[in-house]
Amino acid sequence: MVFSGLSQRLQGIIGKLRGRGRLSETDVKDALKEIKLALLEADVNYKVVKEFIANLQQRCMGSEILNSLTPGQQVIKIVRDELTSLLGTSASSLNFAKGKSVFMLAGLQGSGKTTTTVKLARMLKAKGKKPVVISLDTYRPAAVDQLEIAAVNAQIDSYRPGGFKPIELAKNALAWTEKSEHDCLLFDTAGRMHLDEALMEELLQIKALIQPVEIILVLDAMTGQDAVNIAQGFAERGLADSVILTKLDSDTR
Template sequence: MFNSLSEKLGNIANKLRGSARVSEADLDATLREMRMALLEADVALPVVRHLMSEVRERALGAEVAKSLQPGQVIIKILNDALADLLGGQRRDLNLSKIPSVILLCGLQGAGKTTTAGKLARLLIGQGKKVALTSVDATRPAAREQLQVLAGQVDVPYIAGDGASAAAMAKSAVKQAGRDGHHVLILDTAGRQVVDDELMAEIREVAGAVGATERLLVLDAMTGQTALQIAEQFHSAVNMSGCILTKTDADVRGGAALSVAHSTGVPVRYVGTGEKIDAFELFDPQRMAGRILGQGDVVGLVEKIQAGVDEEQAQKAADRLKKGQFDLGDFAEQLGQMQNMGGMASMLKMMPGMKLPQDALDQIDDKPIKRMQAMVYSMTPKERKYPKLMNGSRKRRVAMGSGTSVPELNRMLKQFAQMQRMMKKMKGGKGRRMLAQMMGKFGGMGGGGMPPGMPRM
């Protein structure tokens, strides 16, 4: 999401950085570029006008005139205005009641049911005891789909009793309370279009269970139509937040800006892919920084904390210090990187790492997976002592991993170089040696970038 907008606004920000002087004419030219970038990103025209007015008013103030680096100040102003537009401060869910009921609503096809499973998984990771239920009284298949998802994320599915959606919801909430669940995620029925019957049903369900959170699930691909849908649901049910799905396919991102500003309903989460773990908390301040190419260090740290097994990492560090780092440890480290969303995902969050989107699209994690496959096709002894790898062993490993002997030879050679350097990493030389290691341990072809990185 925001790929196109981030590239264009990031380029504008780069022009401003370090500017010794920014005249009113320069500011007008910059705002025109920003306006075009926002409109092309499918941001609603009233929202664009509001943002440009805010930036211009602040940028013409005394703060910029007195600054030695006016370009940097204008970037900060744009960052703050974007963050305000996206909802201001991050808002966590209100889960003070037991059970707290999170009601999900939205049109059919927006991804409500999948989102219910993803949200459950995220809350489990926060130590919550979660249950799922569906109150779609007309589509048994929707209830069955949620049951399957509940099994995938290892949470109970509660089947509410009753002929109406409200009755099913009340029954499920009572059961969740008896079972001691902290949170009940309630998936409601959807329709192809917004209609009075759907709105009345959702109002009835929300009132019957006293939902602590009412979250609208919106398909980011619908563009400005998402704004109309949000306004209709909000006027009927008073939504407390929204979840944008399919943001990985929406390079423009205008829906998030338009919905948050026009309805006052903050974006709380975003779905970033099809996998059950492709789901993120939405932080307006950090997202604004990412749009302007300033990275997201906090988000990167959180991603590392969620994806890295601390015990494994400590063991690997201890073995590294002793010079015992072997192919098994190496494969584990590659796996940790995959758990963090792969290389492109991490690069986007690094400050100063402003790669064009077409370059990020070229980053391929397949070489990393192929390396892992080679290592896991070896015996534990072969991983520990790579010198055991003779011709017949290599043919066996290549066949078992779906790779070739030349690929295996390259990987073993690169690992041997890396291992030698790691043994030398002592004292003040460590940082320089690590830089050399990253240069030598390049892609499968042996370049100067990590595996899968595009050649620029």
């Protein structure tokens, strides 16, 4: 389960406070220290942890909490509230265009773009949309086949445009989709580093041509905190409107 290691540990820490009749400042401080360690060991950014713990400390140390009849319960509620606000309270969904909605998936090699392209298409299809997936990856041999096979397995339409360069493929695909019934076009791109200027320029050219309603940056959760630098690299070039984290299932931290 996602974050199961961390959530189990947090439950253990705050569970000790549950049902306690009285809590001293030291009890709360100790619990906060343990929470801080748990978050740091789960690779949460230090600045985020520091601010989070400071907020908790401020809210938990008040005399109305410590002197209440159920201080443990109140501390647990505060931790839960703060965690919820840290993780965000609103769900984000995809943007759609008035006409055909074009999505472009980008990211580092092996981050999960091709897999995610098909997953997204499946989600869109389940919502009643008519998606088609198209690979613009001319770099890795078999990349186009990989997307096609995954699409067939998921019963999703795919299209294989002619051409040699990604931009040619994109042009040919657009010409075809103009006449097709599909209303969501999902373009899978080749993996690239945000530091590779030539490949980033290529992505900008593809963007200018296909005019995506959303560029989805696919990040591997295992990248840890470097994911922030990667996201910044793509975002500052206008090449990331949203982010999908993959492989959350492969690391229980």
